[in-house]
Amino acid sequence: MSQRNEEQERIEPSKRKDCSTSLYNSTLTTRSKQTKETLLLCKEIKVFNPSQPQLQQNALALFDIGSQLSFISKKLSRQLKLTETETQIMRIAPFGMKEPKSCPTARIQLNVLTTESEIIPLQANIIDYLTNELQVVETSNEFQIQNLTNYWKKPDVLIGADYFFKFISLQEIKELKSRHMLVQSKVGPMIVGSGDIKKLCKNELYPKEVVYSTNANINSELENFWKLETIGIQESPQDDDDDQALKHFKRTIIKQAGRYQVCWPWKDSKQKLSNNDGLCLGRLKNLINRLQHNSNLHSYHQILMDQLHSGIIEEVPPKDEVGVIHYLPHHEVLTPSKSTTKLRIVYDASAHHKGFKSLNEVLYRGPVMLPDLVGVILRFRMMKIVITADIEKAFLQLELQNEERNCTRFLCYHIVSLKY
Template identity: 25%
Template sequence: MDITNRRKKARDVGLCFMCLRDNHRGNNCKNFRVCGTNGCTKNHHKLLHCQQSPLNSNAQKSITKNGDTFGEPKQQQQQGFFTRKSQIALRTVPVVVYTENSRKILINALLEGGSTKTYINQSLAGELGLQGKIETVQVNTLNDKVQTFETMSVSLTVKSLYGQSQTEMDALVLDNVIGSLQTVNWNKYINKWEHLKGINFPFIDQNRAVDMLIGLDYATLHSSLHEIRGKAGEPVARLTPLGCVGQLDNDPQQISLFSTYFVNEPDDLDQMLKGFWEIDNSGLTIKEQPLTQIEQKVLKESEKDMKVEDGRYEVKIPWKTDPSNIPNDYEMAVKRLQHTEKRLKKEPNIEIAYTETIENYVNKGYIHKVPQDETDPVNKWYFPHFPVVRLEKETTKVRIVFDASAKYNGVCLNDFIQTGPKLQNELFDVLLRFRKYDIALVCDISEMYLRVGIHETNIIFHRFLWDSCEYEFSTLVFGVKASPFLAHNWLHRQTRN
């Protein structure tokens, strides 16, 4: 099917021109993409690219000096490049990218020694189905200026074309990492220079844009395993861990340009109006925050492990590393308990409230005493605990804090635990949704974390000392960094059921 019929078919069946799905329009598409085919900077899927006639296209102006031609782009873009006699020589190399849950995609990557960070195109992130946390990033640009913009941090695997090198990478997502600059297929030029003859450069797909810029945060991939040089000003063939790349040598008689700078497009009326309505509509719809691969994995495993045990939901702690490596902090817990007991002896009223709280936990089944004849496990963790006194509170004036961030031998319990994705709604959005209806209903779940049980294999890492006894929590504990995620995931499950 030719491009004209392809576009017509997509329009007739109501497909999004960005991702070719049928449940939304292009202006609402989350997989915002720049085409990139032959330098195309328009926003559409690559399969819908239509080659413009040179007479009708908005050709970029150019400036020629000493035989060198430099493009003058309509907007500044993040790029690192070298120009010489109308030819742009990028250190590009084909690589294979993929994630655990995606297909493998062959792309062009740029090895850019002028960038301290790695970037990928938004279109590639969409193809791989990557999601991550939104971050605010500052970029130092030309003339000591600083640009601030929002981007998304994602994780993916990069493998060399023939599989000799494989690297797990974190990258930031941009609309277009190197603008409209084109790649060079060095196999077309090897016969022009004697020293390049016989070198097997990997095939570069010049119809595909450069989708990835690999910065010096992965400096090993920039390293030169072997180089073949010619005369001054002639190209250099360099073997890197990702494959063989070509690069023009610096020639003092030529003008070279290495730059990394970011661009702000001027806001037109449509963008201003869109921004106005987005602000006005803020809070009326619940935003789904994109999840990183790790967060997706934690969420999936938590959903699988959650079960009802003795009339109560039970969850497993999402461990970051093997919990068998957790040290026994009994010594530290004893010292912290002695400090807490001295404080309580000075304030009898607080000591009474403290003791009543622990007894209440026992009566409700949140904690239990560890049997004295227990076979002592090698690895276990004790929470130091202390009171927080809020006399102005109408209900709980004395609250016990169990400190999961207390360090012993340089580590704490929270160091071994995944945080999990944030499932709470933003408070700002919740407050703004009060505009939606005349009447709002609110409720509170008393002792929410303590109503969610934990798996029996996790209990030994939730101990504490009190009154010459050892106790274990059989529930989530406020202060353990996975507790907010696990409690809200339980709440979502209850709501769905």
């Protein structure tokens, strides 16, 4: 990598100025001398308050058929003094993100004035921020499509698929000499698509937000690629989450009746944990059918009874509502080749309903202890005489404190009648 950096330093300054990196909506691109630009479906529209028509504003609207609903910025809503109704938490899934984002929102009524003085009422949701600045090429006359004015501006209105076709007819589309498309709408013609911006506008404008790409990011990515932290061979640098989990463990662990009792290392997001009882009931029915089919039902039940008598699990007392209530599905793991434990019961802490988090996701991972294992093995080899011992079901010897147990509930069955 150092050789490549030296090569870049030899590039003439005049050549380096030809390229810069610009941030577009959802796209990071490198700009050269080319003038090809992609325009989104944007238009300055006149909007006003239905209850107080004198309160009106010109606002940039983005027409986005990929959005199910329409939105308005909080700033514009306040300027028009719109009445808010149906306040709620809305889960929005932005492009490129796997998990939806929760946003507080409210519904408003808004009127749009068309070029023919028609009033189109619409309902929109208030949101703090719509998107970055977009390039707009304004034209009020479909026959005058040269030497136009272009500018960059943040939209304050997003008209989604719920109202899109009240404004735009996709049958009225014309290709321009610049290779852009001219789309007719009730709020005036719009220029959209990809083409040569110089054939449309007097000047080529650039966005205010500019991002420069450096080799530092590449070096960092390559360094992370070669690290082996993920399998625990190399100890990672100090991790605040890991430190916090370890401090919490040392602060809360107690010894009670000869066994250590611990608490869960909760994150702040534990309120997003779902109950899971319906999910677990469905998984239990499938489990019973599977165990009956492979004749492991009695073995499975016997393991649960042994754990109950050993104090590893317990029945939930009536009206026990202490702490977080959460149910875990469970299933069998068969290892016929083992001489001792041929069937184990495993609890699925990754299960969750859509829109909620699993138990694993609301707990800190804790520090990786595998690097310490190397020292243990080396010290083991230094001694002339060593003694080894095995703790039977070691993980089951740790006990949860009373207020931490309700988040590990699970559903069981009666072995005789199979009642749930």
